[in-house]
Amino acid sequence: MKSYTPVPVKVANNKNRKLGTWTPEVFTYPPVEEFKGWSVKDTTPLPYRAFKHTYFFTMGIRSMDWNSWIELDNEWMKYHNNKVERIADRGHELIGTDPVVWDAAIELLTEFRNFLPTRYPTLFKKTEKGINNLVTGEVFEFVNVPRNEFKKDPMEMAALMVQDDLAILKEDENGQYILKGGAIMLAGFWRLRDKLNLPLSAIHTTGDVPKYNEKLKRPMEKFFSRLTCDKPVVRNNYFLQTDADLAWSSSIGPEDKEVVGWNTAEVATDINKMYYRSERQSVRRLPISGCIVFTIRTYFLPITKMCKEPYIPKRLLDGILSWDEDVKRYRGYEKFHGLLLPYLEEQAKIQEAEGYTVDTEPDSYPF
Template sequence: MEFREFLPKRYPKLFKKTEKGIDNIVTGEIFEFVNIPKNEFKQDPMLMASMMTQDDLAVMVESSEGEYYLKGGSIMLAGFWRLKDKLNQPLYAIHTEGEVPKYKEKLMTPMDKFFLRQTPDKPVVRNNYFLQTDDDLAWSTSIGDENNEVVGWYTANEATDITKLYYRSERQSLRKLPLTGVTIFTIRTYFLPVTELCKEPYVPRRLLDGILSWEEDVQEYRGFAKFNNVLLPYLEEKAKEQEALGYTPDQEPVTYPF
């Protein structure tokens, strides 16, 4: 329902609000979900929502005990995790079973407080990054087949060719919706070869410094041992090439990228 109000106002050339839902003006798709019994829906509501936005979507719902659970989602480009493994799990289980470094020790309490204190007028955006040793956007096949019961970096071969390394970054946003009170977690994935990324000024040194700051548990979580022998020398070489041209850290614009 909140999509029905927001999308036509934000993108009037793409969407039109109708009596029963939303029409996509460009594709001709019709989404009907207003005053329609659930058993008469032509499409699953989560599927409809996913077809109205480019981002992957996850729905977090607060329980009567004040814990947030993943109750629904449309995840097409997860890369390293599967919705079926996380569905109906509380926040702490999603992160601890996923072996997120330092979640129990440092992140769990602040994360719980953040979710409880959310307000609709203050959405949050963050970005993360990973390195990938294959070029599959939807699922990183190097950690195993998506249908395997257990997957992990232990199945991946060590990288030998820098042109086969990929940089994966997610722009994630969280917002508590004003009408329902549920939290929508959106994920937009960006994916490109490391060799292309490193053509941008200042990036090789910045990426190298970031990777060298990883502690041992972060290295294990991100598969460091599978690509470090190829990636680190390459980043060092490209950083020195750029610095010889004057692209030194002290010259990087503070207002990057604009």
């Protein structure tokens, strides 16, 4: 990583920067609290249930709690092992760091070096050269290491520390944010090779995100251009999946097939293979490089398990029924509605008979 001399925010004046440029800023991450009692074996995943009775198509961003930038739980080892297997099988397709964001990737590792051992000291230890994993024995060295001596791509290193997929976007001279680096291993429905070097708008339009141009393009571009280092955000989304494969949804077709999607998927016939898939994304601007980092943590569990939770079947049922035609196509409605909706209706009636009605439901989004 090059040597940089960051300057105070007012001196850097990045608010008025020329597009595609960035002056390194002085920024100190707020003090991080240790997650008391956290255990790689016992700390259960947060129960994100990111749907409401009525579906609204918005960015849905919220301010990020600095302590919760990276959320880990007792599924860490499962996700880690899945990533290790995926790297061995097809690593070159899942990981990439363009030279223009190499320093940003090292900056991300540096941020992890400061955050992870403090937040999760039973899993990570900060060392002179980087981070050691106290459970797996992995050693990650990247501090003052010449580029030609790196044993792994820096994005691979970062991804092996967390349960998230990771992406780095860099602003170009037109003000567009381009995907230039990533470790996308557990995305389920999309592949890094299809999105690398695309601007933010094309990432969404090539994925057929409904109403992107009409409702999201301008707000998102405005948000990205104005995002400051001290105002990170998070957002949640959700999908329904018709198989139990976290890394790649096999029901839409083979991962190596050129064109895959809901149009190539089979109609779902087994409710026990229906899964709820929810992403918790954080968005931060890095102070030295000015690049934007996405962390994409996927939460994944069977519909049958989730529907045992109070109020969930009715809320999910109503949310799906409120989708318009564009959203239905995007989310694969035709492939599972005949199976899922009757099941949700049945489970909702059972819960209503037990007193779990819309009138008594607490407002706890995104949980």
